[in-house]
Amino acid sequence: MKKIKTGLRGLTLSAVATALLAALPAWAADPFTVRDIRVEGLQRVEPGTVFASLPFRIGDLYNDEKGSTAIRSLFGLGLFTDVRLQINGDVLVVIVEERPTVADVSFSGIKEFDADVLKKSLRDVGLTEGRPFDKALADRAEQELKRQYINRSMYAAQVVTTVTPIERNRVNLNFSVVEGDVAKIREIHIVGNQAFSESTLRNLFDLDTGGWLSWYTKSDRYSRAKLNADLESLRSYYLTRGYLEFRIDSTQVAITPEKEAMSVTINITEGKRYVVSSVALEGEYLGKEEEFKTLVAMRAGEAYNAEDVTRTVKAFTDYFGAFGYAFAQVEATPEIDRVNNRVAFVLRAQPARRVYVRRINVEGNNRTRDEVIRREFRQLESAWYDSDRIRLSRDRVDRLGFFTEVGIDTEQVPGSPDQVDLTVSVVEKPTGNLSIGAGYSQADKLSFIGSIKQENVFGSGNYLGLDLNTSEFNRQFVLSTTNPYFTADGISRSFDLYYKTTRPYDAQGGDYEISTPGVGVRFGVPFTETDTVFFGVGAERVTVNEGAELPEAYRDQGGTYLPATIGWARDGRDSALVPSTGRLQRFNTEMGLGGDRRYVKLSYQFQQYVPLTKQYTLAFNTELGVGKGLGGKPYPVLRNFYGGGLGSVRGFEQGTLGPTSAVIGSTTGETVNIGGAKNFVLNAEFIAPFPGAGNDRTLRWFGFFDLGNVYGEDQKVTFSDMRASVGVGVSWISPIGPLRFAYSNPVRKFSGDRIQRFQFQIGTSF
Template sequence: MNPFKTASALAALFISTACFPAWAADPFTVRDIRLEGLQRVEPGTVFARLGIKAGDTYSDDRGSAAIRSLFELGLFKDVRIDVNGSVLVVIVEERPSIADVDFVGTKEFDKAALQKALRSVGLAEGQPYDKALVDRAEQELKRQYVGRSLYSAQVITTVTPLERNRVNLTFTVIEGESARIKEVRVVGNQAFGESTLLDLFDQDSGGWLSWYTKSNQYSRSKLDGDLETLRSFYITRGYLEFRIDSTQVAISPDRETLTLTVNITEGQKFAVAGVKLAGNYLGREDEFKSLVAIRPGQPYNGEDVSATTKAFTDYFGTFGYAFARVKAEPEIDRDNNRVTLVLRAEPSRRAYVRRLNIGGNARTRDEVIRREFRQYEGAWYDGNKIKLSRDRVDRLGFFTDVNVETTEVPGSPDLIDLAVNVTEKPTGSLQLGAGYSSTDKVSLSFGITQENVFGTGNYLGLQVNTSSYNRTISLTATDPYFTPSGISRTFNVFHNTTRPYYEADGNYKLASDGGSVRFGLPLGELDTVYLGIGVERYSFTPGTNGAYTLVDGSYVYTGTPQAYLDYFQCTGTAPSVVCASKNMVGIPATIGWARDDRDSALVPTKGRLQSANLEVGVGSELRYLKSTYQYQQYFALSKQYTLAINGQLGYAKALGGTAYPIFKNFYAGGLGSIRGFEQNSLGPTDAVTGGALGGTRKAIFNMEFSTPFPGAGNDRSLRLYTFVDAGNVFAERTASMTDAQWKAQNRLRASAGVGISWISPLGPLRLAYAVPLVYQKLDEANGIAADRTQRFQFQIGTSF
């Protein structure tokens, strides 16, 4: 009951009682009831709560009860009852209704969210104005600002009367400046230095990047996380009895700075003497013992204990025991600083899953989440299947957080419900890429993708490259559940126009158009096999401003790479060059395989990604084989440091006695392969034009070491990394190639550098500054061109 309403009713009752002699009436039969003062409230509402009707006997007690009942509605600020003969006159004064609720100056909070929050407690348009409720709303607003370190925030409520007994409510907020953390102290530490402990905290006194990380803005939830990290640090190092005695937050008089002090007691360091099993283990003690991660003789490690109890609970879950309890009970030997851990288990009862409830998905359809679940409604509870289901939903990439909670069904001890709560993230992205060189200046590319079109889980992507030398437009659409069994289907259509890298616009051009369809067949939970077929058309236009020139005793065409002229069987002189194979059609058939068990597709810290693909030209004049393999591995060295390696191999050859299509060659150089060299510039080049030709073999290796960005604390969205790249593309030796040229072409290239990785609003942004370590210098005497280097590169939406 609203205390303000109750107080008003009691006050009215007191006044009416005090005035009893003035209006006290003998009991009488009510002939009629008349209402006065109503404006918006329906008469039926008053009559329903009055408790008196025509024909009833009226008494002073019944009148007092009627007044009290009408006040409890919260619609009136005054209620009186008069007696006119045998007619009862009920006189009311309605509370003003709220016409509008508005907020001014609320930069920290969204207005719509605040209005929704107040609406849930009755402070909304059309509701009666209640001063007590408005006062509580002010206090709640201030409390929310305190939670964001805005201790000096002021809230002023303005009530503006309107016609027809209405009011406007305006909450004007003067937010002020956030209180900054001036100092963080840890008191009571002996085994570890204070600086070591403070490095664990996400909150600190700030650095030069505090404007981005906001690490010096106090937050109680962040402090709780830091305290848990501190506790974990100690209990993983043997300090079984470590405790946090208190935390103190001292605010300066001007409310602009504060000091955090954490008081701790470390206790003694303990080693594990042994592990015992106690309780009911379903006769599978040996199986459970194999799950024990606690090692006798080693310092007590709370994470190992937690991992063991969780593994036990999960293993019970595979047999349907959803309510199993496993407790680690320490038996402490303080004289020798040793502890024996007794793992006591109680499996409780087996359970079925009654219902799967999904929440938080305002955009994504329920079926997109349900089809990833391997725990079915009506089946035995299976902990492994639930974990697998959660991971599959998380790997969709549509959500920032996925939680699965188990709740008991009241009255049904063998039934449970699963609540799947997701937090959605934007699934559309804009991908940008750029590079700079003295010759090419700035080259740009971009793409627009939507990974969850209309919440269906389907993918739609558009890739465009607008550079002068390689123009591309490609449209891709994927339905991940083309069939109910999980077979995916991908359509792709494209148009490419390729020109030489460093020639005038009038030179040769290779245009290609095509489309393909590919199906993905899931094998197990991590593996997928892909099958596809496509049709491609290639059109070659030789250059118009070149000429045949005598070079080393033979004539070569200086406007177009000789390799292209040879492949398309071109003869003649510019501008009358004739090509026998000017237009070609290919039918590529593909088969591929992929396995992905990384912990995140966006910021992976552990796990691996493997993929292999084989493309074969069939049923056309293009007969060839092209294969690729990629391997990525991530190692979480600690909470702050990650090591990643990446390897790519490629091999291609012609089939059926034909020439290998030169436009199917592999390329290397730049982001995604070997940084420090211009994009796709490595490998064999044309002797006259200098254009990159690519090769039929490729080998690339990358290694990255990722660390926190200086000043950003433990923020994983902004990272600094160092890298080493090596590799090249290779081609068959031609008859005209000298030994020196052959060795120069087949020598590995390498680079090293530093970069920045930032999860920006547009997607993952990676900046790289690379220094070539092994590269080819200009050798005019042997006719060897220098590698084209490019030290600074950036791209949005790439890995490695």
């Protein structure tokens, strides 16, 4: 037997190759024809893996060059710590020593992370159970763990790796972590500012030196990504206030030797403040110069504002696109007069060529049918390119709620300079929802809520939902389905089947109950791209199960109700949960035109959010409602409005404003509130970040003023009868759900009013 290759344990691939080349003269073997190949030392690696890496087969001629190639290939697999070749006559023996495999990865001393999170990060660098192990991989794993801690501002974290060999050539890895303390920002300095105070500029930052709520906001933990975002806020602040040549010269981040405190120093040069002197148009504007001039956001005599420049260029480009010029170029060139601190802008435009859309392609919709996406498009194939319609199409697809991302790319058709293809790329998200929840409010007490919803049944775009609510005063079972494209023109159709039971909020231990089984159908007709009018009809059978303490007003309210509804809504808020700008309007008409009740009920809601600054917002809400009996019949009490409490006039108990009704059989003259046929509510709020929470919009406090009341059908709405309150509150979009607290001081109240200064509503799901 002749040993021809050995001594390669622990070498890297490049070192192996160098050693082989240097040793070839001493290890030279005479070429021979291979009669057999044997592999020794395998434990878990399949023999086929070794044979596939050899550059020769049985019957081939072996020489030293092929032997060197074989060793390099086997080492390149990363599965072996040692590889040797031996010759026994005309039999070649491949002797290998496998790397140990990782049997288990464990952690000790970790508090900041969940072990599964760390295991996932190590898996990304190649270290996981079942994979071959080497020291270099363990070193990379240590660095990855330290990186995870650095991302949490824990710069003092230390990681020690313990490798424990076990049977069958396996190892257990344990990462022992000493986390240390979080390195918190002790100082933030801005150097070079003159026009604005340092405190003003620091208030723009999400990073700060901490406060009493830093445990929640973690705003005093350094993050490079957060600092970059803050620097952009600083830059935008100056560029929108005339400082055309503002720049950030440098940023220094220093950490103490103990790695427990950090300081951030930002050096800036403000430059001079410039005023726009003039705006001129040059180039080709399709003979529509006057229309383009109306799109100019910069105004002579006003301070330079970078956002105005960006907005103008985008408006020009979009307007060109509306006429089919998809590749229009618009450049805003500043001409700076540093002597007089003035800047003139020249807007140069070149519309290039007009194009039309050849084809619209859809990508990424593995579940959703093409039709569901294409029917939202307002840009048509074989039509002139229209940027307004394309943007509207993109927004309509996004508003479906089926996708996490929606993008539209424009690609020129090769060889056809007047054609483009549009590619709609979507990333689908799960649209099914199964939830079981619980909630508590002072109105409904403890309630359990369950629902099964599928917003995109079988990829058709249709909705199917089942809701269950078991609150003390309002219980319901609702089965709903919606086809958003019942007709090709976009008319939607919805069906509702429900069973509801109600005990009014004013029940003082009474056991009466109002049950309402019903069915309804609604149609939504799009009149414009932003306005949809809803029509609906329904049928209900109301049963009043009389019991103790039944209000007299409810005695004759049972019977058949055949309501018809007409509604309209427009929501222009920037967020449904934490709005800071925009407007919401809702209008609804309900008419009882058949059955045992004849009536009409009108309601209107108007909300307006006015951003004062990035942090502060004024919010206004107005609700008006009126109901009227028809055909000489009174307005049905069960369709009354209710006032008082959260969502109405705070400081008064939920649903206690307005007319009352005597309780049947009461010997004490007891009365209960039954709501009214007329409703007026006005709310005004000043919304601000919660002290210590920085710019976190999920935790905010608000000061409010409420005014309103509920009136009977024959009562006149007068200001003298309205209740009013002022107070403060906190709203928090917490990890467990939305929370809202309010403390009110009724500044206008009357004898008999039921006051409730502290009110709250908590919702959670699990």
